[in-house]
Amino acid sequence: MLHGQRRIQLGRLEREAMRAAGRFNGQLMDYVRPFIRPGIKTAEIDQMVHQYTIDHGHKPATLGYQGFPKSCCTSVNDVICHGIPGDYVLKEGDIVNLDLTSIVDGWHGDSSETFLIGQVTDEARAVTQCAFDSLYAAVDAIHPGCRVSDIGDAIVAVAGRFGFSIVREFVGHGVGQSFHQEPTIPHFPNRPSRHERLLPGTCFTIEPMINVGARYAVTDRLDGWTVRTKDGSLSAQFEHTVLMTEDGPECLTHSPGGPARGHRF
Numbered sequence: 001m002l003h004g005q006r007r008i009q010l011g012r013l014e015r016e017a018m019r020a021a022g023r024f025n026g027q028l029m030d031y032v033r034p035f036i037r038p039g040i041k042t043a044e045i046d047q048m049v050h051q052y053t054i055d056h057g058h059k060p061a062t063l064g065y066q067g068f069p070k071s072c073c074t075s076v077n078d079v080i081c082h083g084i085p086g087d088y089v090l091k092e093g094d095i096v097n098l099d100l101t102s103i104v105d106g107w108h109g110d111s112s113e114t115f116l117i118g119q120v121t122d123e124a125r126a127v128t129q130c131a132f133d134s135l136y137a138a139v140d141a142i143h144p145g146c147r148v149s150d151i152g153d154a155i156v157a158v159a160g161r162f163g164f165s166i167v168r169e170f171v172g173h174g175v176g177q178s179f180h181q182e183p184t185i186p187h188f189p190n191r192p193s194r195h196e197r198l199l200p201g202t203c204f205t206i207e208p209m210i211n212v213g214a215r216y217a218v219t220d221r222l223d224g225w226t227v228r229t230k231d232g233s234l235s236a237q238f239e240h241t242v243l244m245t246e247d248g249p250e251c252l253t254h255s256p257g258g259p260a261r262g263h264r265f
């Protein structure tokens with residue numbers, strides 16, 4: 001305990017453990033990426049994620065997490081997040097976010113990407129680009145000792161340029177031996193985030209969810225998980241696990257096959 005707050009700064013060996021978890025999560029994303037095509041069932045993606053994870057001796061963090069029934073989240077079109085893989089078959093024109101979280105030797109890697117399925121509308125492409133650009137704008141805006149709100153400020157600027165809205169109910173989070181821990185990383189600036197600082201050794205996610213229409217979200221009453229835009233508009237998201245080091249932010253979940261900074265969709 002440090003001034004009544006839990007110490008969240010990781011030491012050298014803990015950082016290496018988080019790097020390994022992030023690296024594996026990226027490798028898992030690269031493994032499934034070629035299968036995210038028209039005609040695949042979201043449950044089939046989940047099955048591949050599950051099998052690859054356990055074949056490598058690791059654990060899917062979402063399976064059984066607060067009762068979540070699957071090994072990843074698949075969020076299609078107007079689904080903002082926490083979509084449950086099932087019988088839905090991806091079709092040309094869809095956008096789908098695949099959110100993966102692995103536990104590697106007790107440490108969590110957490111990342112997500114939105115995929116365009118075949119040819120999509122200009123709007124679908126733009127909201128995907130906006131979510132991607134806002135993630136990288138946030139990474140580029142932070143440095144050791146910066147304010148957590150520097151993340152929200154950067155994302156607000158990008159979303160504003162596109163004319164899209166930012167979801168508020170779901171936020172980035174500290175990540176380590178727990179899936180979700182301190183600090184809270186809102187994708188918009190607020191009072192607490194203007195005061196909290198990102199010290200070297202802090203590991204957290206940035207995962208902006210961007211809506212074409214209004215920012216409001218509704219959780220499915222039947223499954224208790226699927227979060228959709230209230231107005232039915234499209235939503236896109238990207239997520240990386242980031243370690244703040246003495247030299248600046250390090251993206252732990254970036255993978256060789258994934259879209260790199262500056263990518264155009």
Ligand code: MF3
Pocket residue numbers: 062065066068072073082099100101110205207225239
């Ligand atoms: N991976 C999500 C995140 O980025 C959380 C999913 S929790 C689940 O924080 F239970 F919905 F899977």
Ligand code: CO
Pocket residue numbers: 110172173205207239
């Ligand atoms: Co996360």
Ligand code: CO
Pocket residue numbers: 099100101110111112207239
């Ligand atoms: Co995630």
